[in-house]
Amino acid sequence: MKEVTRREYYLFSPWLRIFHWIMVACIVTLFATGLMITSPWIIFSFEPTTSGMTVDNIRNIHFLAAYIFCAAFVLRIYGFITNPGDRLFPHVWKGYFYENTVDVALHYMFLKKEHASYLRNPLARCSYAFLYVLVFVEVLTGFGMYYMTNPSGIGGALFGWVITILGGEYMAHLVHHYVAWAIILFAIGHLYMVIRAEFMEGESEVSSMFSGSKILAHEPRDAGHLDGTLD
Amino acid sequence: MEKRESMWDVYLRKGMSRRSFLKGCVTLTSLMGLSTASLSKVVEAAETKPLPVVIWIHGHECTGCDESFIRSASPLASDVVLNDIALEYDHLLSAACGEPFEAHLEQTIQKYRGQYILAVEGAVSTKDNGIYCMSGGHTFTSMLQHAAEHAAAVIAYGTCAAYGGIQAAKPNPTGSSGIAHFVGRAPVVNVPGCPPIPEVMTGVVMHVALFGTLPPLDSENRPKQFYGNRIHDTCYRRPFFDAGMFAERFDDAGAKAGWCLYKLGCRGPETYNSCGNIRWYQGMSYPIQSGAPCIGCSNAHFWDEDPMSQRMPEYGPLGNVDKIGAGLAAVTTLGVVAHGAASVVQRNKREEEE
Numbered sequence: 001m002k003e004v005t006r007r008e009y010y011l012f013s014p015w016l017r018i019f020h021w022i023m024v025a026c027i028v029t030l031f032a033t034g035l036m037i038t039s040p041w042i043i044f045s046f047e048p049t050t051s052g053m054t055v056d057n058i059r060n061i062h063f064l065a066a067y068i069f070c071a072a073f074v075l076r077i078y079g080f081i082t083n084p085g086d087r088l089f090p091h092v093w094k095g096y097f098y099e100n101t102v103d104v105a106l107h108y109m110f111l112k113k114e115h116a117s118y119l120r121n122p123l124a125r126c127s128y129a130f131l132y133v134l135v136f137v138e139v140l141t142g143f144g145m146y147y148m149t150n151p152s153g154i155g156g157a158l159f160g161w162v163i164t165i166l167g168g169e170y171m172a173h174l175v176h177h178y179v180a181w182a183i184i185l186f187a188i189g190h191l192y193m194v195i196r197a198e199f200m201e202g203e204s205e206v207s208s209m210f211s212g213s214k215i216l217a218h219e220p221r222d223a224g225h226l227d228g229t230l231d
Numbered sequence: 232m233e234k235r236e237s238m239w240d241v242y243l244r245k246g247m248s249r250r251s252f253l254k255g256c257v258t259l260t261s262l263m264g265l266s267t268a269s270l271s272k273v274v275e276a277a278e279t280k281p282l283p284v285v286i287w288i289h290g291h292e293c294t295g296c297d298e299s300f301i302r303s304a305s306p307l308a309s310d311v312v313l314n315d316i317a318l319e320y321d322h323l324l325s326a327a328c329g330e331p332f333e334a335h336l337e338q339t340i341q342k343y344r345g346q347y348i349l350a351v352e353g354a355v356s357t358k359d360n361g362i363y364c365m366s367g368g369h370t371f372t373s374m375l376q377h378a379a380e381h382a383a384a385v386i387a388y389g390t391c392a393a394y395g396g397i398q399a400a401k402p403n404p405t406g407s408s409g410i411a412h413f414v415g416r417a418p419v420v421n422v423p424g425c426p427p428i429p430e431v432m433t434g435v436v437m438h439v440a441l442f443g444t445l446p447p448l449d450s451e452n453r454p455k456q457f458y459g460n461r462i463h464d465t466c467y468r469r470p471f472f473d474a475g476m477f478a479e480r481f482d483d484a485g486a487k488a489g490w491c492l493y494k495l496g497c498r499g500p501e502t503y504n505s506c507g508n509i510r511w512y513q514g515m516s517y518p519i520q521s522g523a524p525c526i527g528c529s530n531a532h533f534w535d536e537d538p539m540s541q542r543m544p545e546y547g548p549l550g551n552v553d554k555i556g557a558g559l560a561a562v563t564t565l566g567v568v569a570h571g572a573a574s575v576v577q578r579n580k581r582e583e584e585e
Contacts, residue, residue, distance in 0.1 A: 035553065038542060038543070038553070039494070039542065039553070040475055040477060040493070040494065053475075054473060054474050054475045055472055055473055055474070055475045056472075056473035056474070056475075108570075110573060110574075110577055113577070113581050114581065148461070149460075149461065149464055151449055151450070151455075151459060151503075152449070152455060152459060160450055161450070164450055164451065167531060167532055168501065168530050168531050168532055168533075169500075169501035169502075169530070170498065170501040170527065170530065170532075170533075170536050171532070172501075173500075173501060174543065174544070174552075177543065177552060178552055181552060181553075181555075181556035181559070181560075184556065184560060185556075185559055185560060185563055188560060188563045188564055188567065189563065189567065192567035192570070192571065195571075196567075196570075196571055196574060199571075199575070200574055200575075200578055
């Protein structure tokens, strides 16, 4: 038995946590139904019309999940405004951010025995920004294709330019599909990194997305973000 | 300037009845996608407006658009050419040829400055100063620029004139492109399609002719009344798509039964055209109806979006993105497992040292 003194840091607001799990459910749904829209499965080899999971229904589930996802983003924004712990932008405009990134990267490449303690690891911050870019591309191309059933409507006016920029709707379909795979690759990496943090440091990385708190053994370098002493 | 004939004047001169004139106007009204309430406007325009002068030139193309145009049934292409417009110059349909013909082009441009409609078929060949497409001793580029300078409006017929067309396919040896950048300030209507639907071709020129304005255009300058819907959204096979009933191969029971061709690479979901509602040959059929998946011939770049019979591009032995994605996901999983194992080893070593 080992005795370790740990300190609890309350980090993630309920808004961020609820948003996170809605995002997980939506991305899984969107990815699965997306694959089924591209290459429809014959789920039941007998009469397709009686199966219930017709392409029509699958598309409706896809669109519903997309709308829920976009609507849930309001929670993310609210959390971002009200709770400093929810602010996960990579601080690329700060000198110490690069120093910390190198510190973490060297450890992940096994060139350093361990990295310093962080509430929000700088590489993780980068990966979330990257994920938001991917998601943003999906939203734009998705609504572009969705609303162009009526190019003269307000949705067509809001998102039609995406199709024009990409040089056609076929390209929009491909970009949407390829970026979906990139999000899945991110998810695998993300899942691994949080589990790894759990078994390497035992810092309640996984449970923090349920409880909102991280329990650290060392003083984290970015603790000042929470009380505003470090900006 | 001498008085120019209107469509009604032509009918009178040729001894055709008022009844046939009105029937022609009704056809034109429905074809242009206008409501019956607009009929009186169309009749008025046809009575009073002088026949629009049209100059029709051909660039880097196969003249297939003209093959389509002459098959227009309502209105008949011959009616359009002989009674509804004043076609002064056309590379393909004119009986005249040689220097007098070229001189006539110049005369027409000067005489009807700022009034004539310029119809263009075919792409502009830009490489090596445009020598890959010459006409009457001039490059097509210079001819286009000269004719467009004084045109009231330019109609780009076909995917070549709109986007470059098949000769613009990789590696595009002639540097073919659409005409938009070569027409100066003249407004352009794009009428893409390889070829466009005959009635769409006649409908657009008649709209410009009768109203003297361009039809309502979308963001790609295509007339909304003909390019406002996806073929997928107007396709009579759409219920099969929604129900999940697909032809898997060209020779299976689904193909025979007329089920959806989505899995055979149909580009209907990405293509804007009137094939689903106007159809071809007096509404007889269109590619999907005859069992051929749409290839998206009215889209820019459709020529490079192969394979036409599959939904997504294949990357040689790697397959399509779903195979590559699944492979990458497997590799990533293996990678993180290996990294995890190495991390545990590193941690154990560190703890031993402590």
